[in-house]
Amino acid sequence: MVKIGVQQPAAALKPEREKEKEKAAGGDGAAGAVLLPAGAEEQAPVVQGRRSSLSGVCYLTMGLLVLLLGLVFASMYVYRYFFITQLPRESVFHCGVLYEDSLYSPFKGQLELHEDVKIYIEENYEQINVPVPQFGGSDPADIIHDFQRGLTAYHDITLDKCYVIELNTTIVMPPRNLWELLVNVKKGTYLPQTYIIQEEMIATEHVSDMEQLGSFIYRLCSGKETYRLKRRSTRRRISRREAGDCHRIRHFENTFVVETVICKKS
Numbered sequence: 001m002v003k004i005g006v007q008q009p010a011a012a013l014k015p016e017r018e019k020e021k022e023k024a025a026g027g028d029g030a031a032g033a034v035l036l037p038a039g040a041e042e043q044a045p046v047v048q049g050r051r052s053s054l055s056g057v058c059y060l061t062m063g064l065l066v067l068l069l070g071l072v073f074a075s076m077y078v079y080r081y082f083f084i085t086q087l088p089r090e091s092v093f094h095c096g097v098l099y100e101d102s103l104y105s106p107f108k109g110q111l112e113l114h115e116d117v118k119i120y121i122e123e124n125y126e127q128i129n130v131p132v133p134q135f136g137g138s139d140p141a142d143i144i145h146d147f148q149r150g151l152t153a154y155h156d157i158t159l160d161k162c163y164v165i166e167l168n169t170t171i172v173m174p175p176r177n178l179w180e181l182l183v184n185v186k187k188g189t190y191l192p193q194t195y196i197i198q199e200e201m202i203a204t205e206h207v208s209d210m211e212q213l214g215s216f217i218y219r220l221c222s223g224k225e226t227y228r229l230k231r232r233s234t235r236r237r238i239s240r241r242e243a244g245d246c247h248r249i250r251h252f253e254n255t256f257v258v259e260t261v262i263c264k265k266s
Contacts, residue, residue: 162221165229
């Protein structure tokens with residue numbers, strides 16, 4: 001018996017495994033296609049738009065922040081190099097102030113007080129030098145007002161003694177305010193008052209530890225007899241009665257002349 005067979009095409013001879021792979025890939029050999037759910041194609045541009053908006057807000061915020069920092073640094077630069085230069089670290093003034101004193105003036109008119117003022121704004125202290133007055137009744141002196149420590153020191157040049165007391169901020173102007181006052185007086189935009197304020201003080205105990213007074217007063221009073229002062233009164237100057245064994249120092253540190261009367265302890 002003879003068997004007759006028909007040869008099948010090559011495609012029909014593919015193994016079953018390859019057919020299963022084709023089905024998994026695309027189904028019956030058709031090109032594979034990704035199926036998206038309904039509406040997904042419309043949502044994609046919306047998400048991209050939101051991301052773009054958020055990125056724009058972030059860039060705008062960063063730009064505003066950089067601009068703000070630039071303004072801050074520019075303000076600091078202007079303050080440091082333009083404003084502070086108007087207030088020098090040390091300012092020196094030569095002052096001549098007219099005031100009335102019928103007790104000391106032979107012609108019962110106005111006297112003139114001269115002094116040199118050094119103002120240290122950053123260190124917050126003032127140094128005043130009062131030379132020998134043209135008319136008697138006052139001693140030459142060096143004065144320091146230390147606002148950082150709250151102390152005032154008087155060096156009576158005639159006696160070569162130092163006196164230290166708490167700073168009287170009701171009479172003594174702070175360095176910056178005094179600087180502005182003297183600048184206006186120099187420009188002629190302000191004229192000081194002509195009356196005298198008198199403050200009376202009594203010398204008390206001797207000061208042995210000079211370093212506790214601070215570096216500014218230490219340099220002024222080092223090697224000199226130094227005493228603490230106790231304030232007796234502050235009033236408008238009227239007369240010289242009850243002077244006792246006292247010395248006077250006239251100086252200008254406000255809108256008026258101050259006469260500091262220092263007396264020995266009785």
